[in-house]
Amino acid sequence: MPELPEVETIRIGLAKYLPGKLVKSISCDWPKSLQANKADIKKNLIGRKIKSIDRRGKVLIIWLDNNWAMVIHLKMTGQLVYRPKPSSRPGLKDSKASSQKSPSALLRTNPFQGFGGGHPTNSLISKLPDRSTRVIIVFDKGSLYFNDQRKFGWIKLLPKDKVYQLDFFRKLGPEPLSKDFSYEVFKQSILKRPNSMIKPVIMDQSIIAGIGNIYADESLFLAKIHPSSRVKDISTQKFKALYNSIKKSLKIAIKHGGSTDRNYVNVKGQKGSYLEYAQVFRKENQPCPVCAGLIKKIRVASRGTYFCPKCQKLARKKK
Ligand SMILES: [Zn+2]
Incomplete structure (x- = not known):
């Protein structure tokens, strides 16, 4: 389970890449991984731009320009991986051989650009989507992959007033790195x-x-x-x-x-x-x-x- 610093590091990473990106499409192969109805996706997510990335406790909030948000909990094995141009770079042909190396060994030869964070597996640095990919968000430039081997994590699409009403946030204590934490x-x-x-x-x-x-x-x-x-x-x-x-x-x-x-x-x-x-x-x-x-x-x-x-x-x- 990631702790605050790991999730904060992911927030910092995503904040470098996502703001300003336009959401073109979203797909999901496991219903619990994306908790949003089709009408909301069509009306409030597709065609919207990413505004900013927040974190509260171990949860990430990706704000859209219409005051809706994708709220993401990585749980045990969740990862978020941003790829500016998936599958178009060289070096993928030997993905079978490279998948046997450890993630740290692959770091030095990683053929991708972008950012990935979360549960440390090869999916952070190998060809995506793979078997652990649950949700793919395609932007005008690049894609965000939500990978989650054990499927405990989730993404919810919510309007601003519902975000902080989530049970998770209501029960959460003060944020230790905020100014209010005296x-x-x-x-x-x-x-x-x-x-x-x-x-x-x-x-x-x-x-x-x-x-x-x-x-x-x-x-x-x-x-x-x-x-x-x-x-x-x-x-x-x-x-x-x-x-x-x-x-x-x-x-x-x-x-x-x-x-x-x-x-x-x-x-x-x-x-x-x-x-x-x-x-x-x-x-x-x-x-x-x-x-x-x-x-x-x-x-x-x-x-x-x-x-x-x-x-x-x-x-x-x-x-
Ligand atoms: Zn001592």
């Missing part, structure tokens, strides 16, 4: 669950939007908070540290997702930002970057959790 907002959100352990609280999408397992572990490490600490036992000083570390770890990940290879940043970016820049995530038995003690893996609220037992002591009850 320390007070953060503290009030967290304190809704005083008796819970801190890690599942910051991963609860109704408390804060967009944080999953990776950035929860990274933020708690930076703030020196044990992931099993009870919310009510954590000091004000540590709360402030956590507020800053959440924003910091998300920004670092977005920076690396956006600064890698010009094309297909996420194929590289996901591997890079997740693991190369993580300090504790999936670093079991490796030295802590702060104290050189060994990183441990435990389970917290049934999720695999990485932390440093020396740097992250369990918060004791406040007196």
